[in-house]
Amino acid sequence: MNKTVNRTFASVLLLGVILILAGGIIGLGLAPIAPLLVAIAWVVLMMRLKGVSFKEAQEALIKGIEPGLTPLFLFLLIGAMIALWLGTGVIPTMIWAGFKLINPDWFLPTALITSAIVGTVIGSAFTTLSTVGVALMGIGITLGFNPALVAGFILSGAIFGDKTSPLSDSTNLAAAVSETDLFAHLKNLMWTTIPAFTVTLILAFFFGSDVKHGGTTTQGLTLTHLLTPTWWAIVPILLILVTAIKKVPAIPALLINVVVCSVFFLLNGHSLEQLSNLIVSGYKTPSHNATLAALLNRGGMVAMMDTIMLIMLALGLGGVLSHLNILKAVMNPLVSKLKSQRSLVFATLVTGIMTNFLVGEQYLSTMLPGQLFKDDYKRFGLSPLALSRAMEDSGAIANYLVPWGVAGAFASQTLHVSVLSFVPFTFVALLSPIFSLLSALTGIGLKQAEKGA
Secondary structure (H helix, E strand, O other): OOOOOOHHHHHHHHHHHHHHHHHHHHHOOOOOHHHHHHHHHHHHHHHHHOOOOHHHHHHHHHHHHHHHHHHHHHHHHHHHHHHHHHHOOHHHHHHHHHHHHOOHHHHHHHHHHHHHHHHHHHOOHHHHHHHHHHHHHHHHHHOOOOHHHHHHHHHHHHHHHHHHOOOOHHHHHHHHHOOOOHHHHHHHHHHHHHHHHHHHHHHHHHHHHOOOOOHHHHHHHHHHHHOOOOHHHHHHHHHHHHHHHOOOOHHHHHHHHHHHHHHHHHHOOOOHHHHHHHHHHOOOOOOOOHHHHHHHOOOOOHHHHHHHHHHHHHHHHHHHHHHOOHHHHHHHHHHOOOOOHHHHHHHHHHHHHHHHHHHOOHHHHHHHHHHHHHHHHHHOOEOHHHHHHHHHHHOOOHHHHOOOOHHHHHHHHHHOOOHHHHHHHOHHHHHHHHHHHHHHHHOOOOOEOOOOO
């Protein structure tokens, strides 16, 4: 792509994208798919006026989608795995155990800590949400909690685990792009991540104590009689943990789980046709209890298709904006005007967050600030660890707050709560950039470059 885009024209394009997305999704309450399609058309048509051929625009769009093929395939496998975990009794067993063990007054802190521990061990917020997250949502809703509140704290724990795990893709990416040691990066992250999690835990106690459970606790106990726990539940859970510890890539790890669960499903007297229907269309409980049906009727590859369409369009928009040099045309002049360490960290955080809202893709939103500001961190005497933390605190986690983002759309589909509903309660994601900015303003925890480096 040899065409150059001036800053003014690129700014007009981005403003148009923001107005289309915000106006359609927030203003008119539309599902994100249609506004995304309109935004893509807007950029492609406007770039045609600048001499960019439709073929070039198409190639840029396809390049944007290509990096997302792995998570798109991953989502199909997760849909299949959720259905199988329901059909073989894994998630019902987890819900049964939750009703037996969890005190309703401590539910939100327990949900937060549980998802944080699982996320740290597994290194994947997506897997955490689609396993213990689904079970915890069922328990929380039955106990009478606001679904958005429950989703926010489950997601906060999953994000914390993803951020602090050496197995996390996003954490490894931030360390790699900034050229820092992974474990040094994880250690430096604690300056912002621990305060964000601590405040979130305090809020979990506050919100949890403010909920009146009443008869819903009795309803939860009634549901335990309708759920049949099984010893089998420990097998796929252990498989997830073992494959994570052995650093098996996500797709093979989920395929192993799907195959093992499928074999168990068949061995329990089900036909191949029933297995096929389960994997494709999701689980349908034979129970006539309306509450139980609302909790368990989910999963399947088909259930993921809306999310996959949404993500493909978001990635396509991101590809057009990045590969046609629209983002760089806006950002490059701003980079040269940075005057201090504080402004540099602030610019990194804003870039990571805004890129998430513009392109809807977590990895690009993490990489772009690193590529733009790496030399400036050296110029201002800051360690690459300061850069990697700012990248993680913005680009890597803000995607969960974007309705058309890969992570946000997945969380919404898996937990059955809209992104705009759970955003106000996803405190780890909201607080991390704030604590990162406070570190820059006060200098506390802001890693300086080593002398002579």
